Amino acid sequence: MNFVAVSAYLNYIDAHIAQAQLEDAHIRCWLKDEHTVTTNPMFTNAVGGIKLMVAEPQLGRAQELLQAIEAERRRHARCPLCAGGNIEWVHTPRKTANNVVSAALSYLFGNMALAPDKVQHCFDCGHEWDEI
Numbered sequence: 001m002n003f004v005a006v007s008a009y010l011n012y013i014d015a016h017i018a019q020a021q022l023e024d025a026h027i028r029c030w031l032k033d034e035h036t037v038t039t040n041p042m043f044t045n046a047v048g049g050i051k052l053m054v055a056e057p058q059l060g061r062a063q064e065l066l067q068a069i070e071a072e073r074r075r076h077a078r079c080p081l082c083a084g085g086n087i088e089w090v091h092t093p094r095k096t097a098n099n100v101v102s103a104a105l106s107y108l109f110g111n112m113a114l115a116p117d118k119v120q121h122c123f124d125c126g127h128e129w130d131e132i
């Protein structure tokens with residue numbers, strides 16, 4: 001059976017959550033390059049992240065399911081300041097005081113050290129926060 005990539009992830013936690021959601025819907029899938037990214041995060045961008053591979057005949061259903069899950073997540077997410085629903089995860093510039101530490105952690109751990117730089121941004125009021 002031929003498998004094709006339906007999505008890619010920067011860390012194994014998000015990849016495993018998506019894989020479990022597809023498996024619950026009886027979609028045959030597996031994670032490509034999971035061990036490469038997990039054991040050496042510096043290769044994450046080089047290999048294109050952890051790819052969620054699905055059986056080609058089930059690709060359309062997998063895409064619909066992942067889009068529905070994302071739509072549901074967006075429907076429930078709210079800004080803690082203005083309660084607006086127009087929010088998204090964005091990358092934010094690093095704080096100056098953390099540049100040396102961030103550079104060292106990025107060298108040692110690759111993208112795993114970059115995770116704190118991704119915050120939720122409200123496009124209604126401009127508020128940013130990093131709580132999940």
Ligand SMILES: [Zn+2]
Nearest residue numbers: 079082122125
């Ligand atoms: Zn807001």
